[in-house]
Amino acid sequence: MRRAIVSLGTLALLAGCSGNVPADAAGDGEKQAAPTAVVSETKAVPSAPGLRAKVSPLSGKLSGLNTRVTDMGTVIDLPSDALFEYDKAVLTPAAEIELGKAAALIRQSPPGAIQIIGHTDSKGDDSYNQTLSEARARTVADWFGRQIGVRQREFRVSGKGESVPIAPNENASGADDPAGRAKNRRVEVVVPTAAG
Template identity: 45%
Template sequence: MNLSPRCFILLLALLLVFPSGLAAQETGPTGDGPEIPPGAHEKAIEALKRLGPERGAKKIDFHMARIMGLARGIEAKSKKIQEALRNLNAEVTETEIRIDLSGDILFGFDRWDIRSDAEETLKKIAGVIRAYKSPQITVSGHTDSKGPEDYNQRLSEKRARAVKQWFTDHAGIDPKTIKAVGFGETRPKVPNTHPDGSDDPEGRQKNRRVEIRIKKSR
């Protein structure tokens, strides 16, 4: 492909003018819709001058404050959050939301790094935390009774910390609001053995879990 110097200059000019032209004009966000007309900002400056130093501020009264509080409540009750709570089998009480996650879903055997296929679940929980503007979240790790007690204790602590880390790193939750604790095998949900003393794999599976308690904001 041969290029005459004239063509080259034309293309170079296009290259320089194209982005600056975009920057000079306010454009709408990606999608279908109008661009902001070029004179809109000048009109806005004039409008601002007419408003004076208070810029048209209206006091938010008690009635408005109540509406704002109501709006927050609506947000927490929005369809998406309600659906997430249902999917997570969450228990919602007056003061908190309780979510129990199977350790087998979150982690591989004997591991404490979050499985990639568990991230969708954690994303839903992060959405709940944000919607309720929770001031305090407790993440507690629990294991079954198989293996040495001190090993299980350490594993449960590491798993709780891993969940906390995920919320902090991937969902932007303030780490100061999350408490991570490990209880090892000391707080089983169900017995680890059958009444005759034989091993109960199903019971142990239920005990390998992470409990998340999301305190509601007042």
């Protein structure tokens, strides 16, 4: 099956490259040589598991995810509102899109454990928020655990509840800050970053 796919890919590459042959190449042998060089360049790109690549903020921009590089690794911020309904730890159908983007970045990252950390806003009591953050992180880890190219990784799952906000839950007057609360409701996926 793989040989058939490679053959089809080679044929498609040959067909796509046929217009790129220099005008002075008169014989059929010349036309075959140019695509062969392109095919060997394509084969030179490693695609095996364990590929070491640095996940950068640029990768996050290309995937549409919010990422940042920290001492812990590259942090992918997944807004809980994009993954879960209010006060729930069951993924919504739309969550698969965001998680799929994160899985693609995990596949590109160097080997090592993946940390999944749940966070909530400050509504509700501390103990409830702690339990909810842990349940959401576990749900995300379980989803990754079913994905090809990701499931073999080690996942370290934790919840921080409301203890590590990245935005104010209230504005300066003490009134509720819905935008700040939304930023605090998140699941962070921390992937190893290659030493540069």
